[in-house]
Amino acid sequence: MALMRWRASMRRWLAPWSSLYWLRMNAALKRHKMMFDGCDGRADSSTPSLTLEQRKAIISTEPVTIVVASAGSGKTAVVVAKVRYLLESGKAQPDEILLLAFNRAAAEEMRERCEALVGRPINAGTFHSVGVSILKAAGIPNTMPSLFSFTMPPQSASG
Numbered sequence: 001m002a003l004m005r006w007r008a009s010m011r012r013w014l015a016p017w018s019s020l021y022w023l024r025m026n027a028a029l030k031r032h033k034m035m036f037d038g039c040d041g042r043a044d045s046s047t048p049s050l051t052l053e054q055r056k057a058i059i060s061t062e063p064v065t066i067v068v069a070s071a072g073s074g075k076t077a078v079v080v081a082k083v084r085y086l087l088e089s090g091k092a093q094p095d096e097i098l099l100l101a102f103n104r105a106a107a108e109e110m111r112e113r114c115e116a117l118v119g120r121p122i123n124a125g126t127f128h129s130v131g132v133s134i135l136k137a138a139g140i141p142n143t144m145p146s147l148f149s150f151t152m153p154p155q156s157a158s159g
Contacts, residue, residue, distance in 0.1 A: 028059045035088065036081065050074070050081060058082045076106070080113045087118050099124035 036058070037049045054074055057065065058081045065082060067075045079099060086092040099114070101107040104126055111124035
């Protein structure tokens with residue numbers, strides 16, 4: 001019972017802030033409409049402009065953005081447009097942005113599309129390549145452990 005009262009009071013307290021958030025979100029969507037139209041970074045202009053949900057993800061003020069969606073749904077377009085939005089709005093500098101992908105081809109595509117759209121180099125790489133570069137910058141030698149030692153059970157002396 002106390003939990004239900006607490007949740008109700010929190011909802012009442014947060015309601016004005018939520019309304020203010022959506023008012024600011026809608027104002028930002030209108031202000032940046034021209035930038036979002038056709039802003040997917042692809043060479044062909046036959047692709048549709050960004051959807052409303054994609055646009056909301058782009059102007060979100062969260063410090064970290066994770067884009068998860070199915071193949072061909074516009075993840076790279078959202079990331080490219082987010083980079084452009086951050087740079088054009090002055091919310092970030094190119095050296096403050098890091099794009100991560102699971103494979104080299106996706107990282108390279110993001111990097112190329114961002115550079116083509118914003119005209120500046122952007123840091124992009126795979127989780128592994130970024131990890132290795134961090135280790136190198138920290139002066140840790142690039143020695144890779146053997147997967148064999150992690151996957152095989154220890155051999156007994158008698159066997």
